[in-house]
Amino acid sequence: MADLKAAEKSLKERGFAVRVFAAGKEAVEYLNSAIDGKTVGFGGSATVQELGIYEALAKHNETHWHWVNGPEERPVAAGAQIYIASANAVAETGEIINIDGAGNRVASMLYGHEKVYLVVGRNKLAPTYEEALWRARNTAAPLNAKRLERKTPCVVDGRCHDCKSPDRVCRALTVLWGPMTGMETEVVLIDQDLGF
DSSP states (O other), rough: OOOOHHHHHHHHHHEEEEEEEHHHHHHHHHHHHHHHSSEEEEEHHHHHHHHTTHHHHTTSEEEEEEEEEEETTHHHHHSSSEEEOSSSETTTOOOOEEESSHHHHHHHHHOOSSEEEEEGGGGGEEEEEEHHHHHHHIIIIHHHHHTOOOOOOOHHHSOOOOOOTTOOOOOOEEEEOOOTTTTTTEEEESSSOOOO
16 A cells, blocks of 8 residues: 655655645646646646646646647647656655656656646555666556557566567656756645556
């Protein structure tokens, strides 16, 4: 069982802003009130899509998401004031782990925005850094490869083979040990299973 309290405490100790919500609807309401009149970029995220965050914010912000408007939105999203994505795994010890294929999502978590929001369901929490890394590689990455209909070994058996396939979706791995200098990062933890 995910320990949201432990994750919240560890993330705050590492310098992240953290908000915890019982349900996704509350998190969307919070983001909708906190972000107004801004340019907002989105990283590929089943969690964000599932919650309808893009649709809520598009009503009163300039929004850019390649999942909605095509790949030409990636560089525009990278220049937005606000960036919203999720994480592949969060350790209860406070590390945030992401795997990416194109690099736009992880790059935007590292540089270029006033603020980054990471929206994370309880299913993405793991007790330790090692278990969070395992989750990112052996749960999130295979599910994303399957969603994208890639021809990789992980799609077949649900575990990472560190393959050399041209269809590989895991080409970069980042670990946030704290928010990047000069850029606020807020983790929105939700006590609900969301995304991959």
